[in-house]
Amino acid sequence: MTRPTLAHIAEMAGVSVSTVSKVLNGRDDVSRDTRAKVDSALRQHHYVRRGTAAPDATAVRTVDLVMSGLDGSWPASVASGLEAAAYEAGVHVAISVARSSASATNHRAQDWVDRVLERGSAGVVLGLIEPTPDQLGRLAQARVPCVVIDPLSDPPPDVMSVGTTNWAGAYEATQHLLQRGHQRIALVTGPPEHLYSRARIAGYRSAMAAAGLEVAPESVRHGTYDRASGAEQVRALLERRPRPTALFICSDHMAIGGYEAIAGAGLRVPEDISVVGFDDLPEARWVAPALTTVRQPLKEMGGSALRTLVRLMNGEELESPRVELATTLVVRDSVAPRG
Amino acid sequence: MTRPTLAHIAEMAGVSVSTVSKVLNGRDDVSRDTRAKVDSALRQHHYVRRGTAAPDATAVRTVDLVMSGLDGSWPASVASGLEAAAYEAGVHVAISVARSSASATNHRAQDWVDRVLERGSAGVVLGLIEPTPDQLGRLAQARVPCVVIDPLSDPPPDVMSVGTTNWAGAYEATQHLLQRGHQRIALVTGPPEHLYSRARIAGYRSAMAAAGLEVAPESVRHGTYDRASGAEQVRALLERRPRPTALFICSDHMAIGGYEAIAGAGLRVPEDISVVGFDDLPEARWVAPALTTVRQPLKEMGGSALRTLVRLMNGEELESPRVELATTLVVRDSVAPRG
Missing domain, CATH: 1.10.260.40 (lambda repressor-like DNA-binding domains)
Structure with a gap:
């Protein structure tokens, strides 16, 4: 075969x-x-070949959603919002995981771009994937438009992206802790090279500065967005003296890891230490105490990416290469006031 | 357009x-x-036309994954396993949600079968969807093979299905409670018309009968697989006298609802009442106490469905129209021994 x-x-x-x-x-x-x-x-x-630049309004059009993985709540929410918008727009959706050739267990290893071009896709939405300049070039050459959700780094100016207001979300979360009387607020965020990590650090720093508070370099730590790294970074923060009274942890999964580290140190959330997360995945509601967190509108981001892509497929001019949808602070039970 | x-x-x-x-x-x-x-x-x-009955081994082949919804852990796990198997098999995956025409907000309302046929799909996997005889007939006429994951009711003999060992999983879960000394074990399961609800009730009854225990009709209750219905059914069970000492709740989401009803009655899990769930969604690990549950191998079910579909697309004869993948009991912290 x-x-x-x-x-x-x-x-x-x-x-x-x-x-x-x-x-x-x-x-x-x-x-x-x-x-x-x-x-x-x-x-x-x-x-199946790509047509000409002028969109063929009558053909069945399929767009690709390519993500770093399909497991878990993040991809499910994005895919759900994107699929609903695609249905409304009358386009079909193909999904795939971006794999490196090295990870393939057979001889048919293919780059995701190969597969997108092979299928004659009308456009691509990328989720949590960093396209290389070569990949973007091949898409552009084949006239396959592309929209990036939550870009890891600043995409080239001609690549559209849909993200969330990371700076504003981090600012609001930090301000929430400040308003509850916290001053020693430490931050756990993602890899420093990621665009949205940088935006979240900046939002946190701005809120701290507005309150006249200094941020010690040791109060900012970088995990890898998974539970284990959250636990590890929080363990390190708990060893600081004086200990932080609140943690802003920039992913719900890392915050759940943080809960474990806090319990492991014999401390309680929120009595001994307050925690705010980021994402508002369903998990944030299941944990005890339920996690106060910054909601990313993932479904809406999927839907917005699809609608942007369809406009590109139709040859429309877009006002801006960047769209940022608003975050909202969801207050639950993981923050206590500090007298 | x-x-x-x-x-x-x-x-x-x-x-x-x-x-x-x-x-x-x-x-x-x-x-x-x-x-x-x-x-x-x-x-x-x-x-894009379907080829002839003999599969065209060289064309780009796309299969459809049609589900009742894309949100949440169940679809994400199934899609993830299916996509990985599709990559190995060299086929592409299109996803969609099965909508009724009535739910569409525009004039392009289409049945999922319309969309599958329109796209020239090489095959379809259905998840948590009950295909009508008409839909199955149209797929058969177009020579588009179909595999059903977790059929809600007994599919016709010529429709392939991939499920899980619901009977055995329920038997094992009930036996686990019996071995920890429980005798008043009540059951919350899904709608009685669903095939897998019936299999789970039967497994529970068989284990109770093997232990020489009678099951009162009021000890078996039916929810709708969501959190709210789990809470509602558990509230009703907690009013029984003598109260059950253990609950086997046939979905993790309903079990999480059950936790709320138990806490609302001023009781504790597992000290006052033991709980076993079914599914092993990620949520089962997040709740406190972590939920003992019956693991459905959802990724493997997605992968198995895809491989079965590819065999059908290649015109192979299958040994059996039904595949059931084994469940496993995952023991966590929600069951206490009963002296």
Whole structure:
């Protein structure tokens, strides 16, 4: 069982892979004969080609949602919002996980871009994936528009993104702790190279500065967004003297890990230490005490990304390459006032 | 913005919808001229056709995962397992939610079968959806094979299904409570018409009977798999005298609702009442006390459904129309011994 990779087509037509790619991308530096051979091979393989730049309003259009993984609440919420918007827009949704070739257990290892192009996708939404300049270039060359949800780093100016107001969310969370009387507020956030980590640190710092408080460098720690790293970073923070009275932990999963570290140190949330999370995944409601957290509108972000993508597919001009949807602070039971 | 429904194609070719359908299905009671007109209209609309009965091993093949919803841990786990298996098998995955036409907010209301056929899907996996005989008939006519995950009712003998060992899982959960000394064990399960509810009730009854215990009719209650209904059914059970000492609640979400009802009655889990759930969603680990539950291998069910579907797409004979993957009891902190 094989699929028509560009390599197959090239072999069949007796040309190089880059020649096939040129034909697919409508380049004109290919001889007429060569083009005919490639076209014939493509037809024989039922290769679904991208149309021209003008959108074909009548064809079945499928867009790709490519994410770093499908497990868990984050992808489920994004996919759910995106699928509902796609249904409204009359486009179909293909999903896949972005894998590195190295992780494949068979010989058919393919880049997600290969698969998107192979399928003749009308557009791509990326979730928690950092597209390389090469990948973006190949999409652009094939005229497949792309929208990035929650970009890990600043995308090029011509790549659209939908995110959330990370700075404002972090500012509001920190201010909530300040208003409850906390001053020794430490921060656990994600890897420093991530765009949204930087925005959240900045929001926290701004709120602290507005309250006239200094932030010691040791009060800011970086985890990797998972439960274990949350526990590890919080353990380190609990060893500081004087101990922080409140923690702003920039992911619900890390905050749940933080709960474990706090319990492990014989302390209680919120009596001994207050905690605010970030995301508002369903888990935030299940834990005890229920977690006060900054809600990211994940469904709405999925829906907004899809609608932006459809506008690009239709050749519309967009006002702004960046959309940030508002966060909201969800107050539950993990913050106590500090007298 | 419209899409090429069969009606569009029919109008363009000047024939009836059923004629288009005949051409698409390779029927030979269509004249050569009519066929040519339909073929031309299909080509102009870039209509992606199903191949012949013999699978076309070289084309890009997309399968559909259609579920009752995409939100939450159940769909995420199933989709994750299915997508990984699809990647290995070299097929693409389209996802959608099965909507009733009535729920659509625009005029493009479509049955999921319409969309599957429109896309030229090579096969369909259904999750928590009850296909109607009409829907199954249309898929069969278009030669689109179908696999049902966790069927709500007994599917027709020619429809493949992948489920879990509901009877054995319920038997094991009940036995676990019996071995810890419980005798007054009540059951909360799903709607009585669901196949897996019936299997779980039967497993519970068998374990009780094997221990020589009678089951009062009032000890078996039916919820709707959500948190609120779990709380409601447990409240009713807590009013019984003598009160049950243990509850087997056949969904983690209902069990979490049960926790709330138990706390609301001033009782503690597991000191006053023991609880066993069913599913092993991530939520079961977040709640306090962590929930002892019956694990459904959801990822494996997604993977198995995909592999079964690919075998059907390849025209292979299957040994059995039913596959049940084993459950496992995951012991955590919600069961206490009863002296």
